[in-house]
Amino acid sequence: LAKTTQPISMDSYEGQEVNITCSHNNIATNDYITWYQQFPSQGPRFIIQGYKTKVTNEVASLFIPADRKSSTLSLPRVSLSDTAVYYCLVGDGDTDKLIFGTGTRLQVFP
């Protein structure tokens, strides 16, 4: 089964750029890499998704190297409201099961 690991926590200040990395050593060949954000007492919410290279939307960028064994979520100019837990999600290459990363708790300070 794929191991999908992330740093446990990160701290940042408002206005800074934050990069959160996820390692997924056995991602399914044809699957995408998706990132979710979760606030307390809520279910996760979709942020961004990509297959390779770089994807950007209005809230984040996603960088994926050629081997696709990792990905980096980039949050430009974070604000206090970005304080949350961030998860990556990939399909496992052997079992067709979806595997969430271990989650990264981001704390943004004023």
Added chain:
Amino acid sequence: KAGVTQTPRYLIKTRGQQVTLSCSPISGHRSVSWYQQTPGQGLQFLFEYFSETQRNKGNFPGRFSGRQFSNSRSEMNVSTLELGDSALYLCASSLATTAGSSYNEQFFGPGTRLTVL
């Protein structure tokens, strides 16, 4: 469009009892997945239903079961509850035409917080 709803939001049970949780997906979504979230194990996939059929299953004991109805609503059942079953149970719906792919965005409900005493 109404979001994913889960009932009940909170539940307290004792060891040995059984529990049924309910999930109503977004209209038009035929895939419903269930996840268990705990501080120690994080978000773990339980199972996925698509058009009333279980399409995928995580590594949980047989005490955990589910079903999906013709209107795509889903229920999850846990029998013979153990203390370790205390968790937030999340339901997510999506268009998910392909099993085991993160491609289709999943829309999560607020979860049911189950406490086993």
